[in-house]
Amino acid sequence: MSILIEKLSNGLTVAFEPISGMATTSLSFAIPAGTAGDPEGSAGEGESTLLSELIVRGSGARDSRAFSEALDTLGCDRSTTVNANHVLVSATMLASRLNASLELIADMVLRPRIDAEHLEPVRQLSLQALHALPDDPQHLVMLRLAKLHFPSPFNRTGYGDEAGLQSLTTEHVRATWKRRxxxxxxxxxxxxxxxxxxAMPKLQELFGAWGGTNVEAKTFGPRSGGVDHYTLASSQTHMAFAFDAPTESDPDSFGFRIAAVILGGEASSRLFTEVREKRGLCYSVGASAATGRDRGVLQIYAGSTPQRAATTSKCIMDELVRFESGVNQIEFDRAKIGFKSRMVMSGESAMARASTITSDLFRVGKARTLAELTAMLEGWTLERVNDVIKRRMSAAWRATMSQATVGPNAVADEV
Amino acid sequence: MSILIEKLSNGLTVAFEPISGMATTSLSFAIPAGTAGDPEGSAGEGESTLLSELIVRGSGARDSRAFSEALDTLGCDRSTTVNANHVLVSATMLASRLNASLELIADMVLRPRIDAEHLEPVRQLSLQALHALPDDPQHLVMLRLAKLHFPSPFNRTGYGDEAGLQSLTTEHVRATWKRRxxxxxxxxxxxxxxxxxxAMPKLQELFGAWGGTNVEAKTFGPRSGGVDHYTLASSQTHMAFAFDAPTESDPDSFGFRIAAVILGGEASSRLFTEVREKRGLCYSVGASAATGRDRGVLQIYAGSTPQRAATTSKCIMDELVRFESGVNQIEFDRAKIGFKSRMVMSGESAMARASTITSDLFRVGKARTLAELTAMLEGWTLERVNDVIKRRMSAAWRATMSQATVGPNAVADEV
Known part of the structure; x- marks a missing residue:
């Protein structure tokens, strides 16, 4: 497999990875209109989320209903989501329906109607999603953690601000979509x-005349960091911790990700074994590293009973201290095999490949084939991973911690 | 693609579907030790769930840690779940690791240690999962709906009974696993x-000497049905409705599933368009049909604000009444294309195929290739689907409704 990348003269990057033996096609389309570019708070935070709902409600010659019917008639399975940097459109369809699906998706992105009649229902849905967050405390605690740990405006939840959502008008969101x-x-x-x-001539036809200049969001200042507690009469205490991690282009990033798997990414990981299996402290515990373009983060989540929250938190902190001494050959070999297996599995999913390629192009400006990623992995040894752990997961690293809890009581005091 | 099925002399059914071009292998292993066979309530309900956690904690020559390390060393991605009829083991690995993974999985199923030291931590985790259910009200409402709509003991949540979990001893669960x-x-x-x-000689070697007789659970009596409300200070009112559906072997089953997609299974479905898009009543709404071996169910879920709950419920009921008049050609064609696309996509996922084959073998006693399923789909016309709707989704059908709500207030009175 090889990846073909072309940059159109208007600045749109397109990439193809043909996978032999497949009958379906997946696409991942990132448009630079993410939450970090929203107005602040009551000035209109939530605009990009509102837009991600509005653009699927009719475009070009089709009203909302005709548009979703057209996509369903193609058997095009799609979703639209938002993150800090992008509105992301993902879709999978039979190969024979790719061009017809692309026509509709181009309509949606380049010519959305954003009719006035849809604003109020979409606003109500967005407000409802915002208000419903306490009904999913595990999700809520991760959002609150990101709020603390990332600098504004890259720390937004994607659910918007109540007053911000209320303030938006059809004219405003239309102008924003055109601009962003x-x-x-x-x-x-x-x-x-x-x-x-x-596919290339079709993309030229559909997107060749697209224009515009992308103005990237900038940080307003340092992150707040620290400790946050949200009191909720939930059954469990949901706790989450964030620490700095390398960016994807950092030479340490792959080694750091291997370390994160050993710490809390698999059934035989340190956290899973010590906190869940051996001590039965909590049903769910795990760690994962995200290595972005501009910043990276290692996040740990655990959900325990309120009574066991302090012990659980203490147990996690103890494991982090112990982790600084490094991992052993068996742990390293195991994590490496896990990476390899997951790479091969992802190569059998067109959607996984399309989204990884889009993400790589954004994060490091290039896309890596599975063969290239495998070669990168092979370059890592136990010694190199332990060197990364020593340099980047020390006491100074632990001091980068932000902590969020959602539950009946805070656990911070007892840690 | 063709499916090879063999029944060993001991009664174990094995099936293979080789998919060309793949490098990974997936397996779906159903063992007849599901929740319906648990003792009732305080007598030990939750036993099968406890067992699904205990069997992964050491088997044969390996203790708990050595066992998960061995699977992780193979890069074997696995999970163990429980439903009414089975404990289900699912796993994906590189093809070269299939035999070694099967050895470990055979150990787990045939020779689990179920050491006394693990019972208490596993019991605590199970109790925690049970107590944590109100932290996921959308999940809770579906469990409570199933409780109403299915006859006991096929209506169990899979989280067990508090007293039942407390009552179980190592000796008891060991004997149960051996028996079931x-x-x-x-x-x-x-x-x-x-x-x-x-693979066949390996399976013979590993499972040939396995024995035992399966005693299937029987229903204790009719379902309770009716209306249930669970008061929770949640942000949303979560409402769920269940109606009877054909079993998978019923000649109407495929047509009924097509109808369910048109009712609430895609973005241009009736419920999505009317309840969510047009009226903005709720963020999530949808319908899905499950056609089992012994019973089928069509379930509808919606989450709305407490203020809009009654209107949402009313709107759903109105759509059900309207649905009885049938669907049109465009809706039918669209649903059919959606089915076709999803079939092709599932053919590109080894895990999806393995679990469908296991499910088909249980539900209808045979496995169907994608070509056979496609041929079945092609046999359906608008007229036949509307005939199924007329006969099986009439007022009498709507009277089979069970209704569960979770939220600050019941909506039943206002419907």
């Missing part, structure tokens, strides 16, 4: 059953 | 990169 949904900085990756020679 | 984890009635399907000629 631009070719420059957009990335469209297509993987699976796709012929670049056939 | 038997070859007869077990089904093991392997899909993806697999050679039946190579």
């Amino acid at each position: 949904a631009v070719a420059q900085g957009s990335i469209l990756s297509i993987a699976g059953a796709v012929s670049p020679e056939n | 984890a038997v070859a007869q009635g077990s089904i093991l399907s392997i899909a993806g990169a697999v050679s039946p000629e190579n």
